Amino acid sequence: MMRWIWALLVLCSLPLLAADPGSSPGDAPSRAADVKPKLLPQPGDLEHILQQKELRALVVYERGFFFFDKGAQYGILVNQLQGFERWLNQTYLPKEKLKLKIIYIPVRQDKLLDYLTEGRGDLVAANLTVTPTRREQVTFSQPLISPIEEWVVSQRELTGFNRITQLSGRRIWVRASSSYYESLHQLNWLFRELGLPPVYIETVPEYLQDGDLLEMVAAGIIPLTVTDSFKGRIWLDMIGGLKAHKLIPLRDKGRSAWALRNNSPELLKAVNAYISESSKRTLYSDMTLRRLLAQSDKMSNILAPDPLGRLSTIRKVLETQAEKYDLDWLMLAALAYKESGLNPNVRSNRGAVGIMQLLPSTGGEVGIRGARLTSLEGSVEAACRYMRLILDTYFNDPGMDRVNRHLFALAAYNAGPNRVQALQAKARERGLDPNVWFGNVEQLVANEVGQGPINYVGTIYKYYVAYRFSLPQLEGKTEAMEAAQP
Template identity: 35%
Template sequence: MCIRPGLLGWVAAGALLSAAGLPAQPVTEDDSDALTAEELAEDALTAAILAPWTGDLDGMIKRGYVRIGVGDEPVFFFYDGPEPQGITVDIAREFEKHLRATLGKAAATLTVTLAPITRDRMLDALVDGEVDILAANLTITPARSERVDFGDPTLTGVSEIVVTGPAAPPVATLDDLAATRIHARPSSSYFEHLATLNAARTADGRDPIPVVAADGNLDDADLAELVSAGVLPAIVLDDHKARLYAEIYPDLTLHEDIAVHEGGEIAWAIRKDSPQLKQAINGFQDKAAKGTEIGNILFRRWFGDAERVRNAIAPGEDTKFSETFGIIRTHAEAYDFDPILIAAQGYQESGLDQSVRSRAGAIGIMQVLPATAADPNVAIPDIETADRNVEAGVKYLRFLRDRYFSDPEISDLDQALFAFAAYNAGPRNIAKARKRAAAMELDPNRWFGNVEVAAARTISREPVIYVRNILKYYTCYTIYQTAQNAD
C-alpha cells in the first residue's frame, strides 16, 4: 500500500472507549436547556452554510466557503467539547491554506468548514448540495462512482483483510471462513465485496462465506472491539485500519494474506461535473507524512487509557445474565422497554452486580441513587435488593422517556436511547443537545450520528460512549439469546 504525497495522507479510526456507568441523575434539575445567544448565532450561521447549493469552485469562492462532509469518529473528526478535534480538522486547515495560496486574491478569505454527516446519508448530502466534498475514508467502488466523482486517490493498494478474534476457529484460507461468520455493515464496501466474492464462490460450486449484517450504528472501531472481546468471530477491515486496531487490541488476529478485495483506492468524493474543485484537490500536495504521524499520535492519545468493553457473555459473565434476566424482563416489560436493552444498560452500569456501590452513593445493578428512588416520580423503596433496584432504574427510565422524549416522531428505539443518555448525563443536558442538533442541521429525533454529535459538543463524549457501549452489550446479549434459542 502506498500513500500519495499530499492529499489526506492519514488514517481514520473510530471510538473504542468505554464510559463507566454513573449513578442515575436526579429527577429534578435546575440547569436550563436553552441555547446561549452565542450558540444561537453560531448555529444560525451553520444553517445558512448548509443550505443546499450545487456548483463548482468558482461559485464557492464567491460564496466564501467550501464545505467538507465528515463522519463523526474519534481521531477522524469528533467533538469532546465545543471545538472539533481530529485529523480531518488539521487536514482541512492545510487544505484551506493551499486554496488561499493558489487561487489568488479572490480566495484570500476562503474558508473550509466541516460538517458531520451520518454514513447512510453521505452520498445524498453531497449530491443534494449540503456539502461540497466528502473526506470520510471512502473506498472508490463502482456503485459509488455512478453517483459521485472522486479526486486522485489518497491511499492506494488498500486490501480489505479478514480480522478474527478469540471466538473464531482457526483460519488459514478463504475456504476456512465458510465455517464461521463475518459481520459487516450493509452500507460498507466490505459487505459489497463479500457479496461479490460469494457470488463467485457459488458459481464455482463452493460454499459461500456466511455474512451477517452488522448493526449500521456500529462503526469499524466498535466491531473491532467486539471481535477482540470474543463477542464476534470475524470482520473485514481495510489493512491500514486493522494494523492500528491491533496495536490497541492484542487479541485481534490480522490475516493479511486473506483478503476479500485487493488494490482498493481511498479518495475524497465530489459532485460530478466539478472540474475546478477536482483540480484543486488533486493539486493539494502538503502534509502527507505529517498527517500519518498525527494520526498515530491521536489514536494512541484517544485509546491509550481507555477501559475496554468486556465480553458480557464470557464464562462467568453469562451466569450474571442468566441469574438476573428474569427480574430484568419482568420490569422491562412492565414499563415497555426491550428487556435485552435494559440488561445491556445494567451491564454497562454495574456488570449486573447488585453488590456494586459507587463513591457517589449509587447502589446496585442499575446504580440508583437513594434520592432518585425516593423521588415521587419513582418512589421505589428497598433498592438494596436486586428486584427493587432494577424496578427503580427502569421506572426512572420510563419517567425520563415520558417526560422528555415521548414525541411520536421519535422512534421507540431512539426514545430508549435518549432516556439512557439522560440517565447518564441528565435530561436537560440531552434536551439541550437535541436543540443543538437541530441547529446543526442534524436530526434531533435520532441519537446515533445526530444528537450524539451535538451531545459531545455541548456536554462531553461521556454520554456518547455510555450509549454506544449499551449498544455493544446489546449485541452481546442478542447473540447469546439467539444461540440459547437454537440449542
C-alpha cells in the same frame, strides 16, 4: 481481489500469499462550526464555493477520525480538511479579508454519497475506499492513503486462514454501506463458481464503525469482521486479543480518497493539487491516530459463560419490569451490565447501589428507598421508573422511534435530562434531527459536554446490539437453567 480471482479458480487448493495527521485534545483544536449546516441542495463547483466562502464537507462521526469534544472538533479527517482550508485560502483568496471556511456535516455512512449527489455537501471526506460501484455514482480524488488491504479479523485463538476458500460457510459482520460488504459479495460470486457455500454476511447498524466491531470481536461477541489495513494496524495493537488474517485479504491495492460530484471538475483539480503538494504525514499519521484512540473504552465479553449465566438468572426480573414500564428488556440488560457487570452487590464510591447503580436520592425520587433499592427487584424497578419518568417528561415526541427514545433516556441517565433536552432543542436550530441520537444530538452533547456521555451511550448500545445478535444463544441458556431447576 479480482486480480487473483481467476488464478484462484484454477489453484484454489494452494495457499494464497498477499502483499504483505490529525490532532488530539492536547493539540490546537478546530473551531466548532457556529453556523447552521446548509443541508439544502446547493450543487456548485469551485467558483460557487469561493463566492460563498464556504465548503461543506460530509463526514462520518468515528473515533480517531472525526469527533467533537467540549467545543472543538478533532481527528485525522479534521486535520486533513484544515490543511485544505488553508491551502484554498492561500491559493485562491490570498488578499481577501473574509476567508473561506470548511463546514463539517456529519451524516451516517450509508447517506454520504446520496447527500453529495443531491448537493447537500461539496465533498465527502470519510475514509472511503474507491470501488467500482461507488465510481458509478461519484468521482474520486487522488488517493490520500494507499495501498490498502481489507483484512478479515478474528480473536487471536482462531487458527490462521491461509486459503480464501476457508472463509466459505463462515459468518462475517460488516456494515452494508462498507466496501467490505461489496468485497464479500465478490467473494461469494467466486464461491458460487467453485460450488462452495457462501460467506454469510451479517449486516450491522450503520452507527457501528470498524473500531466498534473490532471491540466486539475481541470481546467474543461476534466471531469475524473486516477492517482496512491502515486502521487495523492501530486497532489490533490497542485492543489486544485480535488476529488479522493477512494471507487472505479481501481486497489489496485499495485506495482511500475524497469523493466529489461528477460535475465538479474545478474542485477536483483543487483537491488533487492539495493532495499532491501535501506530505504523507500531513494527510495521515499512525502515531496521531494512536494518540486519538488512546482514550477509547474497552468492551467486556458480555457473552462469556459467566456474564451470560448471570443474565439468564435475572432475565425474568428484567422482562417483568420492562413490560410493566414499556421498556426494552435487552436495553435494560445492557445498561445493567455497563453499570454493575450484572452484580447486584456493587457499591460505587459515589454511593450508587444495586445492579442498576442508582443513588439513594434518585431512588427516593421514584419511591424506592432503603434496603429495597439494593435488592435485585427494587433496583431494576427503580431504574425502570426513573427511565419512564425521563421518557414521559422529556422525550415523548411521537416522531422519535423506540430505540432512539431509549438512547436519549440513557444519555439523560448519565448527563442529566435537562441538559440533554436543551441540546436536543439546539439540534433543531443547527439543522440536525432532534429525534435521532447518533450523528445528530450526539454531536452537540460531545461538543458542549464532552466524550463521557458519548462513550456511555455508545458502549451500552454495543452491548444492546450484542444481546440482540445473541438472543437465540441466550434463549438456550435460559431454557437449560430452567430445566435444571428442581
